[in-house]
Amino acid sequence: MRAILMKGHERPLTFLKYSRDVDLLFSCAKDHNPTVWFADNGERLGTYRGHNGAVWSCDISRDSTRLITASADQAAKIWDVKTGTPLYTFNFDSPARSVDFAVGDKLAVVTTDPFMGLPSAIHIKQIAGDPEDQTGESILILKGPQGRINRAVWGPLNRTIISAGEDSVIRIWDSETGKLLKESDKEDGHKKTVTSLSKSKDGSFFLTGSLDRSAKLWDIRRLVLLKTYLTERPVNAVAMSPLLDHVVLGGGQDASAVTTTDHRAGKFEAKFYDKILTEEIGGVKGHFGPINALAFNPDGKSFSSGGEDGYVRLHHFDPDYFNIKM
Numbered sequence: 001m002r003a004i005l006m007k008g009h010e011r012p013l014t015f016l017k018y019s020r021d022v023d024l025l026f027s028c029a030k031d032h033n034p035t036v037w038f039a040d041n042g043e044r045l046g047t048y049r050g051h052n053g054a055v056w057s058c059d060i061s062r063d064s065t066r067l068i069t070a071s072a073d074q075a076a077k078i079w080d081v082k083t084g085t086p087l088y089t090f091n092f093d094s095p096a097r098s099v100d101f102a103v104g105d106k107l108a109v110v111t112t113d114p115f116m117g118l119p120s121a122i123h124i125k126q127i128a129g130d131p132e133d134q135t136g137e138s139i140l141i142l143k144g145p146q147g148r149i150n151r152a153v154w155g156p157l158n159r160t161i162i163s164a165g166e167d168s169v170i171r172i173w174d175s176e177t178g179k180l181l182k183e184s185d186k187e188d189g190h191k192k193t194v195t196s197l198s199k200s201k202d203g204s205f206f207l208t209g210s211l212d213r214s215a216k217l218w219d220i221r222r223l224v225l226l227k228t229y230l231t232e233r234p235v236n237a238v239a240m241s242p243l244l245d246h247v248v249l250g251g252g253q254d255a256s257a258v259t260t261t262d263h264r265a266g267k268f269e270a271k272f273y274d275k276i277l278t279e280e281i282g283g284v285k286g287h288f289g290p291i292n293a294l295a296f297n298p299d300g301k302s303f304s305s306g307g308e309d310g311y312v313r314l315h316h317f318d319p320d321y322f323n324i325k326m
Contacts, residue, residue, distance in 0.1 A: 001321070003286050004042035006312040008035045013306025015057040016295040019064040024081075025295070025304060026067060027312050030054035034069050036081070039297055042314045048079050050086045056097050057151075061105040066127075068108055070096035076110045078131070087131040094118050098151045101127070102158040107139070109161055109175075111149040120149045122163055124175060142178045145171065151197035153206070155220055162220065164194035164208055172223055188225040190216065195235060195251075201242035201298070209235035215249050217275065227278050233267045236292050243300025244322070245275035250291030250305055270294060270305050281324060286313050 011030035018025050018039055025039040034048045034055050053072030060067050060081065067079040072095040078088045090096075094115030101108050110123045122142040128134040147166030155162055155172060160181065164170045168191060170184040184190075190210035199206045205226065209215045211234040217227040229247060236251040252268040269283040270291055289308030296303045302316040 001284070001315050001318050003284075004314040004316075006037055006042045006044065006314060007310065008037070008044050008047070008312070009033070009310050011054070011310060012289070012308040013293045013310065013312060014055065016293040016304050016306050016312065017058050017060055018295055018297050018304075019060050020062055020298055021064055022297055022299045024060075024064065025297075025312075025314070026058050026060060027293070027306055028055040028058050028069065029306070029310070032071070032073075034058055034067070034079075036067075037312070037314075039302070039314075042312075046084050048077075048084050048086075050077060050079075050089075051075065053095070056095075057099050059099050059101045059108070061101055062103075063105075066101075066105070068099045068101060068110075070099040070110060072096075074112075076108075076125075078127070078134070088134040088136075090123075090125060090136050092123070094121075097149065098153075100153045102154045104158070107154075107158065107175075109152050109154060111152045111163065111165075113148050119143050120145055120147065120165070122149060122152050122161060122173070124161075140175070140178050142173055144180060145169065147193075150193070150195055153197060153199060156203055162197065162206060164190075164197050166193045168192055168194055168210065168212070170194065170197075170208060170218065170223065182223040184218075184223060184225075188216075190214065192234075196238045198238050198240060198294075200240050205240075207238045207240050207247055209238035209249060209251070211235070215247065215273075217247070227275065229273045229278050231271060231280075234290075236290055237294040237305075239294040239296045239303065240275070241296050241300050241303075242298055244324075246281070247273050247275050248294055248296070248303060249273065250294045252287075252290030252308075268307065270303075284315060287311065 009029035015028040051071040149165040152163040192212035196209040287307035293306035
């Protein structure tokens with residue numbers, strides 16, 4: 001399985017997202033410029049210019065016409081995917097961290113970081129069909145978690161929002177009232193910062209990755225822990241195959257914690273696990289630093305990883321991969 005190396009960012013990668021019609025891959029990095037690539041051959045299509053800070057995450061509308069990005073410059077932007085034109089900017093009083101379009105693309109959730117005495121917050125925004133009608137108002141603002149919220153996504157039927165972050169607790173909120181419905185308990189939950197959260201293709205489960213060197217699979221409605229995947233390094237990114245019962249974890253010691261002669265320097269590989277048996281089935285090496293972002297193509301035939309080294313690596317699976325027997 002030879003990787004296609006995509007060099008388009010000057011700084012570490014932060015997030016990867018495929019369009020739902022599988023032909024485009026969007027990458028975010030600390031270099032201010034979200035980039036779009038062809039998902040099959042890794043050819044760079046273009047860059048979205050307008051942010052003045054690290055871009056932490058992005059999402060793409062179901063019809064692939066709009067991109068939304070969250071940045072450390074205290075803004076979330078909506079872009080025209082084709083032309084690269086910024087259509088609207090949501091301004092906040094603190095850095096924007098996570099974005100997710102609701103099913104139907106009429107709503108988006110944006111999280112903001114704790115900053116200058118302000119707590120972290122989850123903002124629900126109405127997304128207008130016509131950019132001319134767009135307003136910056138939040139329909140709802142949720143506060144509560146201590147520390148940064150690293151990820152917030154929509155639950156089934158847009159009725160809930162699932163959030164997780166620095167305080168290691170996963171929470172489910174009612175997206176209409178803002179009421180806190182459920183929290184992960186101390187026994188089952190992560191013991192350190194939750195870095196990443198990814199939903200299954202059908203939206204019935206989600207996977208979390210944490211600095212406590214584990215990933216966990218949860219039932220999205222009941223917040224019941226189903227599986228735990230243990231690894232020997234902090235987990236920065238997680239993804240689930242839409243085709244097979246496979247999960248992939250990426251991470252590694254922070255670059256500052258690794259010496260050049262460190263024997264653990266080999267831990268920068270993407271590790272595959274059997275989703276049901278929770279056993280490791282293989283790894284894909286290649287990055288020269290921790291992996292910060294992972295995504296499966298919605299067709300399940302390829303995946304990509306983004307690293308602290310500034311590279312996106314695109315992997316098309318060999319036929320053998322689809323016949324792995326446990």
